[in-house]
Structures are given as C-alpha cells and as structure tokens.
Amino acid sequence: MPGTEASYADQIDTITATIAISTSVSNEIDLSNHRMMTIFMPAAWDAANLTFQVATAPGGTYQDLYDDGGTEVNVVAAASRAIGVDLHAGPLASARFIKIRSGTTATPVTQTAARSIVLVIKR
Numbered sequence: 001m002p003g004t005e006a007s008y009a010d011q012i013d014t015i016t017a018t019i020a021i022s023t024s025v026s027n028e029i030d031l032s033n034h035r036m037m038t039i040f041m042p043a044a045w046d047a048a049n050l051t052f053q054v055a056t057a058p059g060g061t062y063q064d065l066y067d068d069g070g071t072e073v074n075v076v077a078a079a080s081r082a083i084g085v086d087l088h089a090g091p092l093a094s095a096r097f098i099k100i101r102s103g104t105t106a107t108p109v110t111q112t113a114a115r116s117i118v119l120v121i122k123r
Contacts, residue, residue, distance in 0.1 A: 024108035048109035
C-alpha cells in the first residue's frame with residue numbers, strides 16, 4: 001500500500017556525544033533501537049582513538065566494551081574524519097546505552113576543550 005512504508009531517510013538520524021573539557025568520556029547516549037553507522041569527528045581533536053563503555057540501563061553501571069576475543073573495541077580516529085563503523089558493528093550492534101572514550105581503558109586521553117562527536121545512526 002503506497003505511503004505505509006517508512007522511507008530510508010526516516011530510518012537515519014544523528015545524535016551528538018560530547019566529551020567535556022578536561023575529561024575523556026562522553027555523556028550517555030541512548031541509541032534506542034538504532035545502530036551506529038558513521039562517526040563524524042570534530043575539526044579539533046587531541047589525538048586519540050575511540051573506545052566505548054556500555055550499560056544495560058540509563059544511568060546504569062558502565063563497563064568497557066570488548067569483543068569476544070577479549071580485545072577492547074577500538075576505532076582509529078583523527079580530527080575532521082568520518083569513520084564508518086561496519087567493522088565494529090558486531091560488538092556495538094547490541095549496545096543501547098553508550099559512552100565514547102577518548103583513548104583506551106588503560107590510557108584515556110583528556111581533551112583540552114569540549115569535543116562534539118556526531119553519530120549517524122540507523123533504525
């Protein structure tokens with residue numbers, strides 16, 4: 001029936017994760033039935049890759065995200081870069097509540113200014 005199907009554009013949205021000045025972890029993001037597709041890095045960025053923390057409930061206890069081989073899920077990041085996350089869709093696919101970390105669990109990187117990371121998400 002015409003007009004009853006959602007268009008592709010209706011399934012795509014963006015959400016912003018912000019890492020506050022002098023911190024390394026973003027605010028909580030609720031992906032709510034979406035999957036992360038692309039990460040748009042800000043023009044200014046203190047050099048660090050991205051890792052993730054996940055929780056099962058809003059305001060819950062966050063745990064570092066590892067793959068089934070025991071390796072921390074790590075996305076190579078740089079300023080002004082758009083990053084497709086297809087390679088990491090498995091571990092991230094089931095995550096609803098996430099935080100993004102600048103750096104790794106062992107070596108977090110404090111950002112010298114507030115940084116906004118835009119996530120393109122798909123239903």
